[in-house]
Amino acid sequence: MDTTPIDLGHIEVLQILDEHAQLDEALDPGYAPEQLLRMHRGLVLTRAFDQRMLTMQRQGEMGTFAPNLGQEACQLGQVIPLTRDDWYSPSYRSFGAQIWRGWSMERLFKLWSGYHEGFPPPPDVNDLPFSIVIGSHVLPAVGVAMGMRYRNEPHCMVVNYGDGASSQGAVSEAMNFAAVNKAPVVFVCENNGWAISTPLGKQSATSNLAVRGIGFGVPTIRVDGNDILAMTTAVEQAANRARNGEGPMLIEAITYRMSLHTTADDPTVYRSQELVDPWEARCPIVRFETYLQRKGILDAEDAERVRAECDAEVIAARDRFRTDAVARPREIFDHIYGELPAELEAQKQAYLDRLDRKGVE
Numbered sequence: 003m004d005t006t007p008i009d010l011g012h013i014e015v016l017q018i019l020d021e022h023a024q025l026d027e028a029l030d031p032g033y034a035p036e037q038l039l040r041m042h043r044g045l046v047l048t049r050a051f052d053q054r055m056l057t058m059q060r061q062g063e064m065g066t067f068a069p070n071l072g073q074e075a076c077q078l079g080q081v082i083p084l085t086r087d088d089w090y091s092p093s094y095r096s097f098g099a100q101i102w103r104g105w106s107m108e109r110l111f112k113l114w115s116g117y118h119e120g121f122p123p124p125p126d127v128n129d130l131p132f133s134i135v136i137g138s139h140v141l142p143a144v145g146v147a148m149g150m151r152y153r154n155e156p157h158c159m160v161v162n163y164g165d166g167a168s169s170q171g172a173v174s175e176a177m178n179f180a181a182v183n184k185a186p187v188v189f190v191c192e193n194n195g196w197a198i199s200t201p202l203g204k205q206s207a208t209s210n211l212a213v214r215g216i217g218f219g220v221p222t223i224r225v226d227g228n229d230i231l232a233m234t235t236a237v238e239q240a241a242n243r244a245r246n247g248e249g250p251m252l253i254e255a256i257t258y259r260m261s262l263h264t265t266a267d268d269p270t271v272y273r274s275q276e277l278v279d280p281w282e283a284r285c286p287i288v289r290f291e292t293y294l295q296r297k298g299i300l301d302a303e304d305a306e307r308v309r310a311e312c313d314a315e316v317i318a319a320r321d322r323f324r325t326d327a328v329a330r331p332r333e334i335f336d337h338i339y340g341e342l343p344a345e346l347e348a349q350k351q352a353y354l355d356r357l358d359r360k361g362v363e
C-alpha cells in the first residue's frame with residue numbers, strides 16, 4: 003500500500019494590507035478615497051451594531067445573536083463588489099453584509115428578537131434568508147446561480163458558510179454540482195477557526211479548507227479575511243469570472259471568531275485567552291484605519307466622529323424597532339404552514355383559549 007502523503011499543493015494567501023497596515027502596492031485595487039471611506043464606515047457600523055446587539059441580548063431584548071467581532075472585513079468584503087442584480091446568501095453571522103446589502107437594522111433587530119417580519123429579505127434586495135441548519139443553504143444558493151445561468155443573466159451569487167459547515171455533505175454536493183455545471187457562484191468559506199467549541203484541527207484533517215475546492219475542480223484562493231482590500235479584490239475577481247460564464251470559485255477567508263459563538267455560548271470554558279490575543283493585533287478595523295490615516299484621508303478625529311455617527315445610527319434604528327415591533331401572540335401559529343395540520347390546529351385553539359382567559363389581545 004502506498005503510504006506517501008498526498009501532495010495537497012501550496013495555495014497562496016492573498017494579502018494586500020499586511021498586519022502592520024503596509025500596502026502591497028503592486029496589488030493596490032486603486033479605490034477612490036470616497037469608496038475607501040465608505041468601506042471604513044461600513045466596518046465601523048458593523049461593529050457598532052454588533053456591540054449594541056450584544057447589550058440588547060444581555061438586557062433581554064434579543065432572543066439570541068451570533069456576534070461578529072473581528073470578522074467585519076471578511077463580511078463586508080464579500081458583498082462590496084456585488085451589484086444589486088447579483089445575489090447573496092448569508093449565514094447567521096452575516097449581519098454586516100446584510101446591512102451593506104440594504105437590510106434595515108430595524109429588520110435585523112426584529113429578526114433576532116423573534117418577529118417573523120424580520121426574517122424575509124427586503125423586497126428590493128437580492129438576498130436569501132439565512133438557514134440555521136448549517137451548510138444547507140449552499141445548495142439552494144447554487145440553484146439560484148443555475149437559474150441565472152439558464153436565463154443567460156450576467157450576474158452571480160455569493161454564498162457564505164463557515165469552517166464547521168464545510169463538513170456538511172450539502173456543501174460538497176453543491177460545490178461538485180456547481181463545478182460540473184459552471185454555476186455562476188462564489189463560495190466564501192469563512193474560516194474563523196471555530197465551530198462553536200470545535201476547533202478547525204478537529205474539524206478537518208487538512209490544515210486548510212481551500213484544498214477542497216481543488217478536489218472538485220473549482221479554482222481556489224485563500225485570503226486574509228481581516229484585510230478588507232484583499233477580500234474585495236478576491237471576491238471581485240471571482241464574481242467577474244462567474245458573471246462571464248467561467249464557473250464557480252472558492253475563497254477561503256481566514257479570520258477569527260473573537261467573541262462568543264452565540265449569546266448561548268461561553269468560550270472561556272474551551273479556549274484560552276492566549277489563542278485570542280494574537281488576533282487582537284490583527285483587528286481589521288484598526289488595520290484599515292491605520293492605512294487610511296497614513297494615506298491622509300482619515301485622521302483620529304474623523305475616526306472618532308464616524309464611530310459616534312454609527313453608534314447614533316444604530317441607536318436610532320433601535321428606537322424605531324422599539325416603537326414598531328408589536329408582539330402579536332395570536333399569530334404564532336401562522337406563517338409556517340399554508341394549511342395547519344390537525345394536531346397543531348388543536349394546539350392553536352387551546353392556546354387561543356388560554357390567551358382569552360388571560361385577557362391577552
Ligand SMILES: Cc1ncc(C[n+]2csc(CCOP(=O)(O)OP(=O)(O)O)c2C)c(N)n1
Pocket residue numbers: 095134135136163164165166167168194196197198259263
Ligand atoms: C446541520 C446542523 N448541525 C448542527 C448545528 C448546530 N450548530 C449551529 S452553529 C454550529 C457551528 C457552525 O460553525 P461554522 O460553520 O464554522 O460557522 P460559525 O458559527 O463559526 O460562523 C453548529 C454545529 C446546526 N445548526 N445545523
Ligand SMILES: [Mg+2]
Pocket residue numbers: 164165166192193194195196197198
Ligand atoms: Mg467557524
